[in-house]
Amino acid sequence: MHKSVLLKETLEILDPQPGGIFIDATVNGGGHARAILERVGGKGTVIGIDWDKDLVEMLRSEAAQKEYKNFHVIYGNYKDIETVIPKKIIGTVDGVLFDFGYSSYHIERAGRGFSFQKNEPLDMRYDNHGANTTAKTIVNTWPQDSIADILRACGEERYAREIARAIVQGRKEKEIATTYELVSIIERVFRGRSRGRNIHPATRTFQALRIAVNEEFENIAEGLAGAFRIVRIGGIVAAVSFHSLEDRIVKTFFRERAQKGEVELVNKKPIVPTQNEIQMNRRARSAKLRAARKINISL
């Protein structure tokens, strides 16, 4: 079960009241959504969105068993938030929560190559029923320069050029089909080099491929814009990010909107987890929560 990050803090920021309408745009196993549901009570509504159909089906059957009448789970991309939610609630939503990236389910159970520590097919799509390019297609068909570009832009990989060259060399010998095949190519590049900061040599490449496969940066920007269009005046959009590239998109987006007088920042500095939470959940260590309130109808 995925441990929800910054749960107490997101509830404080969203402050769900009885009868409220909230959207969890990255519902996953419903950790945050359940807590919001308890606060809004029987007269409130919580809509969860996830791009992973398998997860959505699991959560729907659980919601049906528990007879949650006011909890609706939608399969979709949060970048389309305006079109996937019921039209009648547009403009009445009290808050939207984003909790970006992958979950424990993706690492431990999905079998789609999200982790370099497991030998799985190189897929990395959240939406494995959809049409997005897989990581396998990227590493086996993209030009060397394009691979280097995404390793730099989405993984801040210092050795992007060297890794891209090794990938292209490797695929000439044999198609790269699994995570371990890719890891062994990356490890060869790092032989004799120091990776620094004690991270595995494949960490940044895997991050970059996951972001590129799922077009995560584009989705975040479009999702935030859509969320502000569907909340009411006074409604809140909150976002939990897990690395500096994600956080930069959220920070820039909120600041630009605040400068135009469309939103106000709820917290000037990002909210980060307590030491206690980090000790209980390693994934929380890099989390940052930012939130903004809609103050202008023109959005």
Ligand SMILES: C[S@@+](CC[C@H](N)C(=O)[O-])C[C@H]1O[C@@H](n2cnc3c(N)ncnc32)[C@H](O)[C@@H]1O
């Ligand atoms: C970190 S998990 C959310 C955990 C959840 N807040 C909880 O407490 O249980 C992120 C989820 O976002 C989903 N996701 C990633 N990109 C998405 C997108 N563009 N649209 C909708 N869901 C997405 C993933 O499938 C994953 O289930």
